[in-house]
Amino acid sequence: MKIGLFIPCYIDQIYPQVGVATVKILKKLGVKFDYPLNQTCCGQPAFNTGYWEEAKTIAENFKNIFSDFDYIVSPSGSCTSMVKNFYPEILQDSNDWENKTFELSDFLVNVLGVDSTGAEFPHTVAYHDSCHALRELGIKNEPRLLLRNVKKLKLVEIENSEDCCGFGGTFSVKFPEISTEMVKDKVKSIVNSGAEFVTSTDSSCLMHIFGYAKRKNFKVKIIHIAEILANF
Amino acid sequence: MNYTPQKFSINAKRALENEKLRANLTRAIKHTLTKRTEVVSELSNWEELRQLAHDIKKHTIENLGYYLELFEKRAIENGINVLWAKDGNEAREFVIEIAKKAKAKLCVKSKSMVTEEIGLREFLEENGIETVETDLGEFIVQLANEMPSHITAPAMHKSRDEIGELFAEKLGVELTTEPEKLTAIARKILREKFLNADIGISGANFLVAETGSIVIVENEGNAGLTTTLPKIHIAIAGIEKVIPRLVDLTIFFKILGRSATAQRFTSYVSIINSPRKNKPDSPEEIYIILLDNGRTELLKSEKLKPALYCIKCGACMLACPVYQRVGGHTYGSIYPGPIGSVLTPTMFGFNEAKVLPFASSLCGRCYEICPVKIEIHHILLWLRHEAVQKNLTSKLEKIVFKLWTISMRNVKLYELGASLMRFVSKIGLQPKFKNWTKTRDFPQLAEKSFREIWRKELKNDFK
Numbered sequence: 001m002k003i004g005l006f007i008p009c010y011i012d013q014i015y016p017q018v019g020v021a022t023v024k025i026l027k028k029l030g031v032k033f034d035y036p037l038n039q040t041c042c043g044q045p046a047f048n049t050g051y052w053e054e055a056k057t058i059a060e061n062f063k064n065i066f067s068d069f070d071y072i073v074s075p076s077g078s079c080t081s082m083v084k085n086f087y088p089e090i091l092q093d094s095n096d097w098e099n100k101t102f103e104l105s106d107f108l109v110n111v112l113g114v115d116s117t118g119a120e121f122p123h124t125v126a127y128h129d130s131c132h133a134l135r136e137l138g139i140k141n142e143p144r145l146l147l148r149n150v151k152k153l154k155l156v157e158i159e160n161s162e163d164c165c166g167f168g169g170t171f172s173v174k175f176p177e178i179s180t181e182m183v184k185d186k187v188k189s190i191v192n193s194g195a196e197f198v199t200s201t202d203s204s205c206l207m208h209i210f211g212y213a214k215r216k217n218f219k220v221k222i223i224h225i226a227e228i229l230a231n232f
Numbered sequence: 233m234n235y236t237p238q239k240f241s242i243n244a245k246r247a248l249e250n251e252k253l254r255a256n257l258t259r260a261i262k263h264t265l266t267k268r269t270e271v272v273s274e275l276s277n278w279e280e281l282r283q284l285a286h287d288i289k290k291h292t293i294e295n296l297g298y299y300l301e302l303f304e305k306r307a308i309e310n311g312i313n314v315l316w317a318k319d320g321n322e323a324r325e326f327v328i329e330i331a332k333k334a335k336a337k338l339c340v341k342s343k344s345m346v347t348e349e350i351g352l353r354e355f356l357e358e359n360g361i362e363t364v365e366t367d368l369g370e371f372i373v374q375l376a377n378e379m380p381s382h383i384t385a386p387a388m389h390k391s392r393d394e395i396g397e398l399f400a401e402k403l404g405v406e407l408t409t410e411p412e413k414l415t416a417i418a419r420k421i422l423r424e425k426f427l428n429a430d431i432g433i434s435g436a437n438f439l440v441a442e443t444g445s446i447v448i449v450e451n452e453g454n455a456g457l458t459t460t461l462p463k464i465h466i467a468i469a470g471i472e473k474v475i476p477r478l479v480d481l482t483i484f485f486k487i488l489g490r491s492a493t494a495q496r497f498t499s500y501v502s503i504i505n506s507p508r509k510n511k512p513d514s515p516e517e518i519y520i521i522l523l524d525n526g527r528t529e530l531l532k533s534e535k536l537k538p539a540l541y542c543i544k545c546g547a548c549m550l551a552c553p554v555y556q557r558v559g560g561h562t563y564g565s566i567y568p569g570p571i572g573s574v575l576t577p578t579m580f581g582f583n584e585a586k587v588l589p590f591a592s593s594l595c596g597r598c599y600e601i602c603p604v605k606i607e608i609h610h611i612l613l614w615l616r617h618e619a620v621q622k623n624l625t626s627k628l629e630k631i632v633f634k635l636w637t638i639s640m641r642n643v644k645l646y647e648l649g650a651s652l653m654r655f656v657s658k659i660g661l662q663p664k665f666k667n668w669t670k671t672r673d674f675p676q677l678a679e680k681s682f683r684e685i686w687r688k689e690l691k692n693d694f695k
């Protein structure tokens with residue numbers, strides 16, 4: 001079983017600790033994998049903005065790198081959804097992207113059959129459902145199961161946890177006012193939940209949430225789920 | 233009308249600052265969505281019903297010609313006049329011809345989105361025929377000279393207080409904000425109109441092919457009166473409204489009421505089969521105008537076809553985080569919200585409405601709630617692609633994505649680009665993306681990228 005690790009570009013450059021945590025988890029579980037160094041992006045920013053030709057160019061690049069793997073694992077619901085749901089459409093190739101691409105928590109629970117990584121995290125944590133993980137990939141229970149089994153962690157639900165944080169890629173800069181109103185409500189419900197940390201499968205949502213919270217001086221700390229699960 | 237889709241962004245800003253509007257929207261939407269969850273969750277087979285409804289719609293749209301012809305045949309056998317209108321113009325001409333022949337002076341109208349689509353009321357009024365909306369919400373927006381802001385709750389943007397003030401101002405009645413009293417005022421006016429109307433104009437929720445029936449669901453009884461009291465009844469329906477069998481209604485009734493108004497069942501259902509000469513409760517003539525108006529264009533595209541499954545329940549609007557905050561008028565179209573952002577550019581002109589497919593975070597709430605399972609968010613994605621193909625996006629954006637693609641397809645350039653950005657930000661020259669940074673902080677690039685850490689620290693562990 002050949003497993004390829006895909007660390008999306010913005011995690012690579014902005015949140016490398018998420019990649020490091022992912023590696024730590026896989027290593028602890030004894031999973032053999034490879035991290036191909038010539039990987040870059042999945043093409044989603046272009047795809048979601050309508051630039052499918054450009055996205056296809058990037059997808060071809062990705063294909064050359066990841067075709068040979070039986071599984072592709074990534075700590076991002078959003079980029080996983082791009083590969084899993086939209087590559088078949090833009091590439092029209094023989095790869096079974098749909099069945100071989102997995103978001104990390106999905107992979108841990110549903111492929112490896114793991115329900116705990118043996119981590120400890122003595123904090124109150126709220127889980128934010130990223131739209132792509134939840135509605136494009138159907139991931140809802142997996143992250144919660146893993147978090148509940150983290151020692152000393154208190155998991156709280158936030159009101160309207162399934163509401164979008166307002167990021168939406170280029171939506172956030174094309175319609176900054178609407179996007180800001182959305183993240184405002186998201187931050188409000190996180191603050192109301194009393195959680196010290198908000199976590200998610202997606203650093204992009206967390207980046208947006210933190211960007212607004214910090215500007216408004218709300219004490220909201222963000223942490224990617226992989227970072228919590230790697231805290232052993 | 234000062235709202236157009238071109239002005240979406242400006243409209244949105246204005247709406248976001250309108251506290252009264254925001255409060256009205258929030259109150260109405262929260263109320264309906266909470267109730268909807270209640271009446272949906274009591275059905276254990278909701279997902280199956282959605283799938284069934286989707287399958288029936290899909291089957292019908294795939295065989296639309298067949299079912300339309302069957303409907304036409306049966307309707308004619310029942311004594312209904314069937315007219316085919318290519319566009320709004322033809323439909324309006326049919327109506328005015330009938331009206332002129334009947335020397336009509338007054339029309340009553342029940343709620344119908346296609347008549348809004350073709351501006352029928354305005355057209356009739358211009359031709360000297362008084363035309364009155366009899367659905368309470370439509371009556372309110374007609375009085376206010378506004379557009380409906382939601383397809384099943386047209387006056388959703390208004391509070392009770394505002395409606396009271398409107399009635400006092402326009403109808404000269406005493407100021408009241410009690411719903412019962414307001415309804416009674418409207419009733420009194422409408423009763424007179426019903427009794428004197430020459431023509432009743434309605435839409436249709438479903439057209440049943442096997443029986444040739446016109447089906448209308450409603451809550452106020454006004455559609456029942458519109459279609460029975462006047463001597464002539466004209467129904468106008470988009471060609472996508474046809475369904476194969478009468479029994480299919482059992483599924484659609486279950487999902488439509490719940491999705492549109494959070495009701496288990498709407499208060500009234502009219503199943504109209506034929507005119508009944510010399511009977512008091514039936515018109516002497518019934519016409520059904522089958523309207524295309526861009527629908528066969530949608531039919532030609534595999535990607536857009538599913539938009540024709542829409543049963544116009546309005547649920548996707550209520551569930552949409554954008555609509556929830558900016559309201560229906562912002563979209564500048566009688567079809568607002570997620571499905572509106574599909575229909576407006578594809579039916580009424582892509583150029584004018586090109587911004588709409590982008591006005592979504594693609595969160596998928598619309599698909600999740602849609603009772604006929606239209607993947608609205610994915611159609612929006614497709615339309616963004618169409619906008620690019622039609623060369624409707626900005627030059628700057630195109631250049632940005634070209635450059636971005638060049639740097640992302642080659643790992644050397646990607647790494648070089650990242651180093652450059654690090655350097656630029658180190659000397660304090662990083663670009664300010666104002667549209668982001670006006671309200672939100674933007675993170676710095678990490679000191680070391682993951683790949684660097686991997687190369688230097690992690691990789692060897694795995695060899």
Ligand code: SF4
Pocket residue numbers: 491541542543544545546547548549571598601602603604605606608
């Ligand atoms: S797209 Fe679906 S949810 Fe939206 S109005 Fe049509 S049927 Fe209702």
